[in-house]
Amino acid sequence: MIEYALLFAAGCYGIALLMDLWRIVLGPDSADRILALDTMVINVIALLVLYGVWRGTEVYFEAAMLIAMVGFVSTVAYCRYILRGDIIE
Amino acid sequence: MPFVVELLIAIALVISGIFGLVGSFGLIKLKDTVQRLHAPTKATTLGVGGVLVASMIYFFAKTGNVSIHELMITVFLFLTAPITANFIAKAYLAKNTKPDELPGASGDFGWSIYDDPPGSDKAG
Numbered sequence: 001m002i003e004y005a006l007l008f009a010a011g012c013y014g015i016a017l018l019m020d021l022w023r024i025v026l027g028p029d030s031a032d033r034i035l036a037l038d039t040m041v042i043n044v045i046a047l048l049v050l051y052g053v054w055r056g057t058e059v060y061f062e063a064a065m066l067i068a069m070v071g072f073v074s075t076v077a078y079c080r081y082i083l084r085g086d087i088i089e
Numbered sequence: 090m091p092f093v094v095e096l097l098i099a100i101a102l103v104i105s106g107i108f109g110l111v112g113s114f115g116l117i118k119l120k121d122t123v124q125r126l127h128a129p130t131k132a133t134t135l136g137v138g139g140v141l142v143a144s145m146i147y148f149f150a151k152t153g154n155v156s157i158h159e160l161m162i163t164v165f166l167f168l169t170a171p172i173t174a175n176f177i178a179k180a181y182l183a184k185n186t187k188p189d190e191l192p193g194a195s196g197d198f199g200w201s202i203y204d205d206p207p208g209s210d211k212a213g
Contacts, residue, residue, distance in 0.1 A: 001095050001096070001099050002095055002098055002099055002102075002147070004099070005098065005099035005100075005102035005103055006102060008102065008103055008106055009102040009103065009105060009106035009109075009140065010106075011106070012106030012107065012109055012110040013106065013109050013110075013136075015110060015113070016109045016110050016112065016113035016114075016133075017113075019113040019114060019116060019117050020113050020116060022117055023116050023117050023125075026117075028122075029122050029181060029184070029185070030180070030184070031122050031177050031178075031180050031181035031184070032122055032125060034177055034180065035116070035122075035125060035126060035129060035177050036116060036129075038129070038173050038177070039112065039113060039116060039129040039133055042129070042133050042134065042137055042166065043109060043113070043133065045137055045162065045166070046105070046109060046136065046137045046140045049137075049140050049141060049144050049159070049162075050102075050140060052144065053143070053144050053147050053148075056151070058148060058156060058158065061156075061158035061159065061162065062158070064162055065158065065161060065162050065165070068162055068165050068166060068169075069165070072165075072169040072172075072173065075173045075176065075177075076172070076173070076176055078180075079173075079176035079177055079179065079180040080176075082180040082183065082184060083176075083179060083180055083183050083202060
């Protein structure tokens with residue numbers, strides 16, 4: 001039963017990634033694109049954790065933690081660049 | 090693994106998958122940038138929280154000891170989601186509104202997207 005639930009959740013997050021990609025292609029404003037990129041990072045974290053449960057190893061949690069940190073920092077850097085024209089003042 | 094635990098994990102996974110899908114569907118469905126901020130920052134964060142809860146239950150049932158990694162990821166995501174939403178809203182405001190379109194700031198200092206932070210040399 002867990003296998004089917006894992007497949008369902010992975011399918012949901014895969015479709016969600018495609019929707020985020022569609023928003024990146026379409027998005028009229030750069031804030032939309034930053035938001036879609038941030039959502040893609042969060043979806044990829046979910047996919048990594050799902051893959052870790054599927055394989056039964058805890059190795060992938062460190063990768064998920066690192067991707068969460070890098071995704072947050074990159075989002076803040078994009079926004080700061082738009083806000084101030086400079087990332088580190 | 091007992092049936093009840095499997096059922097619990099499966100329910101958490103299905104609910105979190107639906108929440109993640111709803112978050113990204115809202116991202117393409119809603120019609121304004123500020124409206125679009127709502128869907129991913131709330132629904133997707135909750136969806137990832139559900140995945141991590143399912144993973145915690147799974148590894149607790151499998152190995153018998155509580156793994157703290159998932160809790161760390163959950164806390165980190167729940168802490169950073171409002172900050173990124175605030176930053177994206179500020180970036181949108183800074184690009185798309187003029188200072189005279191906004192109501193006056195109630196404090197001693199102006200809006201943070203136009204003025205320098207209090208305490209810096211260029212403030213005021």
